[in-house]
Amino acid sequence: MQKFVRIENVGQTFDTPRGPFVALRDIDLTVAQGEFISLIGHSGCGKSTLLNLVAGLTRPSSGVLLLAEREITGPGPDRGVVFQNHSLLPWLTCFQNVYLAVQRVFGARESKAQLAERTHAALALVGLAHAQARLPREISGGMKQRVGIARALAIEPKVLLMDEPFGALDALTRAHLQDELLKIVAATRSTAIMVTHDVDEAVLLSDRIVMLTNGPAATIGQILPVPLPRPRDRVALSSRPEYLECRAAAVDFLHRLHGNPDKKPAQAQEQ
Amino acid sequence: MSTVSSSLSPEAPRWPAALRSACDAAARAAIGPLAGFALFLLAWQVIATSIPEIPTPGATWLAARELFADPFYDNGPNDKGIGWNVLASLQRVAVGFGLAALVGIPVGFIMGRYAMVSAMFSPIVSLLRPVSPLAWLPLGLLLFKAADPAAIWAIFICSIWPMVMNTAAGVARVPRDYLNVARVLNLSEWQVITRVLLPAVLPYMLTGVRLSIGTAWLVIVAAEMLTGGTGIGFWLWDEWNNLKVEHIVIAIFVIGLVGLGLEIVLLRLARRFAYAEE
Numbered sequence: 001m002q003k004f005v006r007i008e009n010v011g012q013t014f015d016t017p018r019g020p021f022v023a024l025r026d027i028d029l030t031v032a033q034g035e036f037i038s039l040i041g042h043s044g045c046g047k048s049t050l051l052n053l054v055a056g057l058t059r060p061s062s063g064v065l066l067l068a069e070r071e072i073t074g075p076g077p078d079r080g081v082v083f084q085n086h087s088l089l090p091w092l093t094c095f096q097n098v099y100l101a102v103q104r105v106f107g108a109r110e111s112k113a114q115l116a117e118r119t120h121a122a123l124a125l126v127g128l129a130h131a132q133a134r135l136p137r138e139i140s141g142g143m144k145q146r147v148g149i150a151r152a153l154a155i156e157p158k159v160l161l162m163d164e165p166f167g168a169l170d171a172l173t174r175a176h177l178q179d180e181l182l183k184i185v186a187a188t189r190s191t192a193i194m195v196t197h198d199v200d201e202a203v204l205l206s207d208r209i210v211m212l213t214n215g216p217a218a219t220i221g222q223i224l225p226v227p228l229p230r231p232r233d234r235v236a237l238s239s240r241p242e243y244l245e246c247r248a249a250a251v252d253f254l255h256r257l258h259g260n261p262d263k264k265p266a267q268a269q270e271q
Numbered sequence: 272m273s274t275v276s277s278s279l280s281p282e283a284p285r286w287p288a289a290l291r292s293a294c295d296a297a298a299r300a301a302i303g304p305l306a307g308f309a310l311f312l313l314a315w316q317v318i319a320t321s322i323p324e325i326p327t328p329g330a331t332w333l334a335a336r337e338l339f340a341d342p343f344y345d346n347g348p349n350d351k352g353i354g355w356n357v358l359a360s361l362q363r364v365a366v367g368f369g370l371a372a373l374v375g376i377p378v379g380f381i382m383g384r385y386a387m388v389s390a391m392f393s394p395i396v397s398l399l400r401p402v403s404p405l406a407w408l409p410l411g412l413l414l415f416k417a418a419d420p421a422a423i424w425a426i427f428i429c430s431i432w433p434m435v436m437n438t439a440a441g442v443a444r445v446p447r448d449y450l451n452v453a454r455v456l457n458l459s460e461w462q463v464i465t466r467v468l469l470p471a472v473l474p475y476m477l478t479g480v481r482l483s484i485g486t487a488w489l490v491i492v493a494a495e496m497l498t499g500g501t502g503i504g505f506w507l508w509d510e511w512n513n514l515k516v517e518h519i520v521i522a523i524f525v526i527g528l529v530g531l532g533l534e535i536v537l538l539r540l541a542r543r544f545a546y547a548e549e
Contacts, residue, residue: 057451074454081455087448091470100466101456155456 004191005031005054005159010063012049022217023049027063029210029220031159036185036192038202040250041212042258047195048163050212054193055081055161068158077105080152082162086144088136088151095132098122098151105155122154123147125184142173149181153188160185162194166201175234178204182232199250203243204234211253221258224249326517334517349509351501353521357529359501363419364487367426371483374427375434376476382435383442383472396435404429404490408497418498425494430483437482441475442468477541484537488530503529 012024024046031037039047052058053065056075065072067079075081088097099119106115123132126146136144145165152160165181166174178201185192185205196202202209206226213221226246228237237243312328319327326334342354382389404425411424445468453463495504503526510518 055455057454075457077457079455081451083448083451085448087452089449089452089467089470092466100458100462104456104458104462 003030004033004035004068005029005193006064006066007050007054008064008066010050010053010060010065012046012053012058013061023215024053024219025217026219029223031191031193033191034189035207036190036205037194038206038209039193039195039212040197040199040202040209040254041218042214042254043197045212045215046218047197047212051161051163051193051195054159055079077101077155078158080155080157080160082145082148082152082160082165084164084167086136086141086148088144088147090136093133093135094123094128094139094147094150095119097136097147098154101151102154118154122150125153125187126150126180140173142169142177145169145177146180149184153184153190158191160190160192162192164195164197167197174198174201179234181205186231199247199254202250203228203246204232204237209246209250211250211258214258222253224253324516326520331517331520334515335521338518338521348500351506353503353506353525356501356503356506357525360491360495360503361529363423363495363502364426364484364491367423367491368430368484368487370423371427371430371434372480375431375479376438379435379438379476379479380442380468380472383439384468389439389443396432400432400436404486405493405497408494412498418500422491422494422498422502425490426487429486429490433482433486434476434479437475437479438472441472444475445471474541474545477537477544481534481537481541484533485530488526488533492526 007027007029010024010027011022014021014023027050029037039050041047049058053060054067054072056072056079059073088094089100092100099115102115102118102122106118110118120129120132123129126149128143128146128150131139131143131147136147139147145168149162149165152162166177169177182205184190194202194205203226209224209226210220211222211224212218224246226242228240228242228246315328319325319330338353342352344352345355378392382392407428408421408425411421412418415421415424449467449471450463453467458466491502492504492507495502496508499505499508503522507519507522507526510516510522
């Protein structure tokens with residue numbers, strides 16, 4: 001297995017007024033090229049912290065992160081990030097939002113027509129070619145998140161990083177976008193790391209599910225392979241025994257072995 | 272009226288009904304203000320009849336008609352039409368205000384972007400902001416040795432604080448998400464400023480500008496009373512010295528109308544540039 005993303009012995013400690021807070025410790029993970037990884041865990045377990053480390057938005061307190069054998073020292077165009085709340089710039093149209101990213105990465109080498117063509121292709125990929133002239137406030141939440149995905153994919157990143165990309169959407173829209181994401185990832189052969197707290201979403205989309213223990217000082221509790229063939233179909237999948245086994249294993253981890261931390265706050269604070 | 276009917280003329284059969292409902296709406300909207308003004312005039316009339324020095328609304332109206340029959344006459348430096356005086360005041364406000372924007376907005380930007388600079392200048396701004404701009408007038412006279420630049424100086428001083436404070440607050444309040452987007456996309460500092468910060472801060476900046484123009488218009492009247500020369504403030508004071516009380520009342524209305532106009536123009540501008548989140 002080719003090690004494309006390597007996370008080696010990474011820990012993250014934040015300085016707070018009440019002393020140092022250990023968010024993550026001893027994280028070791030490798031991701032192969034073309035692999036789809038989900039990070040799952042309860043709120044506050046540091047999944048987003050880990051994703052931010054890969055994105056380069058924060059630097060680890062210890063350990064090292066590598067992408068294609070190069071150390072991650074900051075944010076870069078080799079990683080496309082989809083934020084939880086879409087984070088489109090409200091004063092730019094959908095087209096301009098994507099174009100801003102494209103221009104930054106390819107602007108030095110390509111003509112304006114080529115850049116516009118890339119932008120158009122990215123919006124077409126998420127099925128929004130018709131909405132490119134609209135402002136974010138004029139489109140629905142699901143469409144905004146699709147523009148966010150288009151913006152991340154348009155720069156042809158080596159890795160697609162998604163922080164609960166569908167968390168703010170209603171269940172039907174979420175299912176629809178998950179299906180779209182399956183198709184897009186298959187078509188672009190993207191390597192992807194996604195933060196989620198939805199077990200079904202993780203099983204449907206992932207090759208492996210990385211399950212984190214509860215924070216503080218969270219670490220990887222278990223890595224669950226999802227041996228389901230691709231292309232995957234939501235309806236056909238839901239009755240397959242492997243699907244149900246994966247789902248059961250993830251639920252078991254999250255709710256029996258590492259139950260909701262909010263139910264025993266005293267213990268969590270002492271740690 | 273003619274534009275309304277001509278724009279609706281393609282739908283000729285329906286326009287009388289549409290016009291009637293538009294008239295009804297206008298009448299309903301106008302009834303409150305009209306009643307208010309009627310009461311105001313009544314109170315004025317009562318006061319003016321009991322105090323003989325105060326001109327009645329009718330006398331003021333006659334004086335105003337005479338005055339506005341020729342607002343742009345020029346009989347030498349101390350006797351100019353009211354139009355020239357208003358324009359002189361507006362010009363001073365524009366210059367002082369423009370200079371304040373030129374200085375205040377970049378300073379506010381830097382203060383909002385760099386915590387260190389903010390820590391340095393915030394106490395100074397907090398200290399100087401409550402000072403009446405007129406307190407700066409003697410320093411202006413000392414520095415520029417002329418009345419006109421001193422008045423502009425007072426406008427500059429009073430306009431700059433809201434611009435600095437609002438711009439700085441706007442920059443500091445740019446949502447983290449947008450800055451993260453800028454970081455993830457690896458935007459250059461220039462692109463961060465033009466594509467992310469400026470559009471995000473513009474509504475705050477325009478609020479600062481709107482607050483400034485209100486104060487600037489207040490201050491120019493007072494400053495001109497002190498500096499003399501031309502301007503609506505000087506004119507008002509001059510008419511007091513001539514004991515033309517009708518003209519003082521007229522000046523009050525003119526100052527109010529011009530201030531209202533400035534406010535409306537800037538509100539329009541602010542609405543034009545404000546982005547809506549959702």
